[in-house]
Amino acid sequence: xxxxxxxxxxxxxxxxxxxxxxxxxxxxxxxxxxxxxxxxxxxxxxxxxxxxxxxxxxxxxxxxxxxxxxxxxxxxxxxxxxxxxxxxxxxxxxxxxxxx
Amino acid sequence: xxxxxxxxxxxxxxxxxxxxxxxxxxxxxxxxxxxxxxxxxxxxxxxxxxxxxxxxxxxxxxxxxxxxxxxxxxxxxxxxxxxxxxxxxxxxxxxxxxxxxxxxxxxxxxxxxxxxxxxxxxxxxxxxxxxxxxxxxxxxxxxxxxxxxxxxxxxxxxxxxxxxxxxxxxxxxxxxxxxxxxxxxxxxxxxxxxxxxxxxxxxxxxxxxxxxxxxxxxxxxxxxxxxxxxxxxxxxxxxxxxxxxxxxxxxxxxxxxxxxxxxxxxxxxxxxxxxxxxxxxxxxxxxxxxxxxxxxxxxxxxxxxxxxxxxxxxxxxxxxxxxxxxxxxxxxxxxxxxxxxxxxxxxxxxxxxxxxxxxxxxxxxxxxxxxxxxxxxxxxxxxxxxxxxxxxxxxxxxxxxxxxxxxxxxxxxxxxxxxxxxxxxxxxxxx
Numbered sequence: 001x002x003x004x005x006x007x008x009x010x011x012x013x014x015x016x017x018x019x020x021x022x023x024x025x026x027x028x029x030x031x032x033x034x035x036x037x038x039x040x041x042x043x044x045x046x047x048x049x050x051x052x053x054x055x056x057x058x059x060x061x062x063x064x065x066x067x068x069x070x071x072x073x074x075x076x077x078x079x080x081x082x083x084x085x086x087x088x089x090x091x092x093x094x095x096x097x098x099x100x
Numbered sequence: 101x102x103x104x105x106x107x108x109x110x111x112x113x114x115x116x117x118x119x120x121x122x123x124x125x126x127x128x129x130x131x132x133x134x135x136x137x138x139x140x141x142x143x144x145x146x147x148x149x150x151x152x153x154x155x156x157x158x159x160x161x162x163x164x165x166x167x168x169x170x171x172x173x174x175x176x177x178x179x180x181x182x183x184x185x186x187x188x189x190x191x192x193x194x195x196x197x198x199x200x201x202x203x204x205x206x207x208x209x210x211x212x213x214x215x216x217x218x219x220x221x222x223x224x225x226x227x228x229x230x231x232x233x234x235x236x237x238x239x240x241x242x243x244x245x246x247x248x249x250x251x252x253x254x255x256x257x258x259x260x261x262x263x264x265x266x267x268x269x270x271x272x273x274x275x276x277x278x279x280x281x282x283x284x285x286x287x288x289x290x291x292x293x294x295x296x297x298x299x300x301x302x303x304x305x306x307x308x309x310x311x312x313x314x315x316x317x318x319x320x321x322x323x324x325x326x327x328x329x330x331x332x333x334x335x336x337x338x339x340x341x342x343x344x345x346x347x348x349x350x351x352x353x354x355x356x357x358x359x360x361x362x363x364x365x366x367x368x369x370x371x372x373x374x375x376x377x378x379x380x381x382x383x384x385x386x387x388x389x390x391x392x393x394x395x396x397x398x399x400x401x402x403x404x405x406x407x408x409x410x411x412x413x414x415x416x417x418x419x420x421x422x423x424x425x426x427x428x429x430x431x432x433x434x435x436x437x438x439x440x441x442x443x444x445x446x447x448x449x450x451x452x453x454x455x456x457x458x459x460x461x462x463x464x465x466x467x468x469x470x471x472x473x474x475x476x477x478x479x480x481x482x483x484x485x486x487x488x489x490x491x492x493x494x495x496x497x498x499x500x501x502x503x504x505x506x507x508x509x510x511x512x513x514x515x516x517x518x519x520x521x522x523x524x525x526x527x528x529x530x531x
Binding site: 015045077 | 135136141142144150208246248265280346354375376379381382
């Protein structure tokens, strides 16, 4: 396959397939107050700056796909309402970078 | 009574492992705690490791460490949408073992190697363990609480080398929550490409490497940089911008990465390369003003946790190693006195501030904020420089003098005073 073709369709889903995640059963990320996201946060920046597209606004709430989290910490710092409780996944769980 | 250690190091990155290595080498009983499956599993960097600071810990480490390529050329591109002003330095001196300056490395491999070297010195390493809190008694840190059953461990001194997010330093009140303008969210990919193809495309001999930093259109004019580094048989390509500019511009970091990969100046270099891994990480960019309290009773903060990164010169892991080494020196001194008080350990803070770390961060202390508040440098001047170069180098029958006049007028269109102010401001924050 030509490199051009690969690049043309490199979506976030495909990028995330390149990453190894060892997901815990429970989330290490928590939206503290969903009504705040719904009513007070028109831009919902977490839904676009999160590099793993962990946060998606569906229906009337933010869905948290913690399984694909890179643990970078951006959501904790970038949430304009400090509305995300952020912990590290339990020891050994979460993202496992294999290369860089 | 549970087991007690002389030193507990939280984190097995460059800062933590440097400190653990030197403490163990000097006879201290060291426990190092890493939350990942192995050291490096959670660690990300663009890929440049400078030689000096690790050489001081392990002489000639590059003979056995898993390095990718010694760097013989550093390029800098000022990108516009379809063009670039290119600058750089290439020298055979850097190709000579004696004079190696820096290397590309892949962190998952490198960090495991480094941690192994520390274990050989006697460090006890526990992986897959999160430190949830420091144990504090009468204002003094006396151990850590891990997420393991019966997970309290006691020590004389704890070294927080737990990375950019350092929740532990924050818990101790050493710093407030980080501001979105003080971190760069960086996403990158490892792209597999055969060594010969890399050598040809980047004009390299076998076993020599090249780094490219990109400014301007690489971040669509937002504060940040993109980079392209050569490994043995792969490339690291990434882009980082301040979290605040991502929030304000509503850009998605992975879309920006695709934009860079498809930039006409970049694309031919990575053509046909196969994506092998995608990674995201925060880089502390707050600089001098963002350095937290570094020392307390029974505790020291080092590396990214201490925000010790020089974003202008992409130096971070070297500062992490140096700060880890300073931490070890301070702990060894404290051991002699038998006291691990803030007063005794304060020698660590002094060493950090008096070394190149403190001096370089002070030199650029206002650079990030100035560039963030004055986006014209990346957004307007870089495109103007590109237009100027194109005008000047295009032969079209117009005299050079007339071209020069045209270029001068283009820069002055912004208003003479404004342009002069911009130049003065840039000189002031970089001088």
